[in-house]
């Protein structure tokens with residue numbers, strides 16, 4: 001939000017829109033691109049941006065959420081909302097960018113822009129931490145760095161700001177010019193140049209030149225000679241240049257890096273003198289990002305002593321919301337690292353997307369928001385909480401407590417975190433979703449510890465943004481009208497139940513499918529309202545199917561007749577799905593069933609076929625392409641007969657994940673996406689384009705020195721002939737780490753090094769050979785992630801990734817992340 005008041009007429013003029021103004025008095029302070037997340041609808045302007053889906057499809061939604069001003073490009077929608085302001089333009093994205101350019105031009109402030117292949121968001125957040133005591137800073141929210149994210153970020157500049165820090169990201173040629181015009185940076189930082197987005201550019205050099213366009217008018221440009229290829233310095237942008245390097249001569253020339261516990265001590269040459277700093281992180285990427293920030297501070301004139309003092313206090317950037325199981329059947333969303341209105345709004349949206357509990361509680365600290373007095377600030381927050389249907393507020397801190405009268409809902413207030421903790425035994429929490437949101441200095445992690453269940457040291461981390469990204473990846477491959485059924489059977493391939501389904505529902509898939517009735521019931525109880533297909537509808541569960549409005553898969557005449565008989569006499573058109581066997585030979589009708597099938601359905605008005613489907617047996621494998629084609633033909637011919645025989649239309653579907661990737665012609669009316677959502681697709685070349693959703697982690701419980709020829713584990717199967725070191729880790733076959741991984745077959749990652757198992761896998765533990773490595777109790781161990789993938793593990797024990805994922809036992813706690 002910014003304080004500049006623009007009238008809607010003024011807007012229309014700036015973006016050269018044809019305008020239809022119903023209410024000229026509306027002032028627009030917020031720009032909205034997602035119809036679902038709206039903070040202040042009256043003062044919001046909605047942009048019908050199109051990606052794969054036409055943005056105009058969301059106008060209705062936005063209107064329902066209270067928005068009355070719209071920028072559109074399709075004249076067909078002009079007359080849609082009589083009481084709304086409509087601005088018609090040729091290109092909605094250009095209009096958004098134009099607005100940001102004009103807005104930016106009104107301010108004469110220092111603006112620092114960051115681009116590069118990695119580290120943009122961390123460097124931005126760290127510079128914010130480092131400079132916040134000297135400037136009133138406006139910065140990009142999260143990693144808003146795209147053609148859309150940058151204008152939305154720049155829009156937030158207002159009078160009180162003295163420094164802007166914005167990131168810019170590009171994925172192909174000719175994208176940077178627009179971002180440069182919007183940001184108009186005065187200082188530039190190139191973080192690095194890696195392989196990311198290589199496919200969008202003819203060469204690395206082209207990519208570099210495109211990135212550098214961002215900095216063309218800067219006064220100061222900060223870079224490393226290691227990332228400018230062979231470009232001569234004279235061709236670099238920036239009136240003044242400042243370089244840093246770990247390898248060659250530079251303004252800040254790193255001479256020495258030494259890890260000390262979990263920090264890094266760094267020495268460098270600067271203006272002919274030796275200087276030093278302490279970067280409070282141990283990993284390589286953080287050290288590089290820290291050095292970039294160091295270069296930033298020095299080049300902006302901070303003394304080496306001051307820079308060191310500030311860097312030492314850097315804290316981890318907590319950009320992710322964590323969803324965990326809480327005490328007394330609560331769900332807890334943990335965001336104990338930041339507190340400002342826009343991140344609060346994002347967290348509240350995530351709270352609302354989780355429907356498992358009707359009751360929603362927010363534990364909120366004092367907020368720090370520049371340029372607003374307390375009353376304005378908490379009035380705005382109060383309105384926001386109301387709009388987001390919050391049930392209860394627990395406010396912590398002197399300011400929010402002093403504003404108690406502004407909140408009309410169930411509230412309680414505490415002066416400090418300690419005050420809350422002292423009263424904790426008397427505060428009641430049960431069956432609710434609790435959002436914990438506090439500024440860092442309130443140390444709300446102490447509160448989350450109290451209200452979450454203790455997580456056993458082995459956890460499966462699920463990245464919900466990656467899941468949504470994978471959904472979008474497949475959506476982009478579909479023809480516009482094709483529906484999506486998301487397969488959430490087997491606990492969503494091991495990833496979770498309502499936690500996953502709520503995200504899929506939010507992202508508007510059309511159907512869900514589960515294997516068994518109780519899985520469907522659990523989803524209904526978790527607040528899922530989407531239609532749900534049950535693939536194995538056991539007759540003993542028909543009751544629950546009907547009670548919870550689930551839709552059975554009907555795969556033979558027996559099950560059809562028992563379902564019809566089960567339904568009460570006045571049942572009418574109950575939705576069912578027909579499974580057709582086209583070659584799997586598992587379940588399903590075959591051509592010989594046609595006459596009886598038609599008779600039975602036509603003879604009873606109780607059921608209605610809403611879809612017919614079949615399953616491909618080898619869609620990922622080109623050796624089976626002829627058979628896939630045969631399955632499709634058989635499906636089409638048979639389904640046509642059913643549809644003709646019934647005299648009505650229904651949804652046809654046959655494609656699974658790899659079917660979408662490899663057989664576009666098999667999309668029909670709907671596709672069923674399973675494993676692709678969870679980050680694996682056997683039909684893709686090395687999973688290209690998918691994001692890793694699940695990371696399985698455990699920890700080292702003990703480290704042991706082993707003498708030559710001593711044996712390790714049950715049956716004396718493990719041996720280190722020359723002796724060595726083992727690490728015992730807390731994962732065993734009861735957690736889903738198969739026994740076949742024993743004796744060196746399986747490998748895990750410790751501190752970035754791949755290490756083999758030694759001896760057999762026990763029920764709750766196993767041992768790793770860490771000879772020669774620095775490993776200690778409590779170290780984190782990766783069982784699989786984006787680097788050591790489920791496909792690698794599957795290969796090690798000759799199975800398929802599906803089995804690796806679904807085998808992870810329920811006792812392994814799932815923790816969900818959302819940005």
Ligand SMILES: *Cc1c(COP(=O)(O)O)cnc(C)c1O
Nearest residue numbers: 487615656657672673674675676
């Ligand atoms: C599991 C399943 C799918 C999903 O398959 P993926 O290969 O995981 O995409 C699709 N259809 C049916 C009938 C299934 O049982």
